[in-house]
Amino acid sequence: MPDLSNIDDYADIAPAQFAALVKQTSDRELAQILSGPHRKTILDNIFTRMPEQFRPDRAGSTRAVIHWVIAGGADGPDTYEVRVADGKCETSLAPTVEDPDLAITIGPVEFVKVVSGNANPMMMFMTGKIKATNLPLAANVQNLFAVPKA
Template sequence: MTVNDTNPALLEPLEFARLVKRTPAGELRRLMHGDQRTAVLDELFARMPNVFRADRAGSLDAVIHWRIGDRPDGGVDTYQLVIANGRCELSPRPEAEPALTLSLGAVEFLQLITGNAHPVLLVMRGKLKTTGDLGVTAKFPTLFDIPRP
């Protein structure tokens, strides 16, 4: 099975993480430049509230914008997560002012959210840019149970 033949909605998170781990970056790039890009991103973001750790969020109230680059037309896809009252929800439109904006390429996004890349290393290499509240930035990586392939 290759990543281009796969619908992440049909795979368990750990299974998808293992698939991303064994797939070369060039193949991941082709996936994220193809017809499946929106479906892949939509599915992965839809899963985020299910792996949210409310116990680690405490009283955090924050709007997070994810800006996923490398779209075939040169643009970015923006997704908004709202963390409030111990819950995490995916917003249909990124309209609120974010406390934190995470900007990265599509391949790095796949690697990050599947546990195949560490956020600090991505920041150090200039692959992940963060803007906003430093407290939210520091806390954010601990708020989700990321699969460990």
């Protein structure tokens, strides 16, 4: 299995394979990868795939604009937008709404660990590694997506 630092096309990696790669990579190595030239490609790919992982059966009447603020970028944090409405999920690689229903601020290592099923988001929130502006909505976000198992 390849490692995260020498993959040419992240779009070719299935979510379960990505989860396994994250699981086998140390936090130090993840931090190094996510501060280098692959950062944008990895983050863009995760957000581009979110609609595929969306679980409309669990969304119910949820209507929300969520901004994911990923700390540690070379030019400051990277912000991605996820919109959930009418049983659908859409993502934007740049925010289109100024005042989201929820803003989640998280470090890059913590983010890839959460979205790959390699970390408990509630524990990260309780230890201050995740910050959220709307706690009830934040608590439901994980239920809206099929999280891969490594």
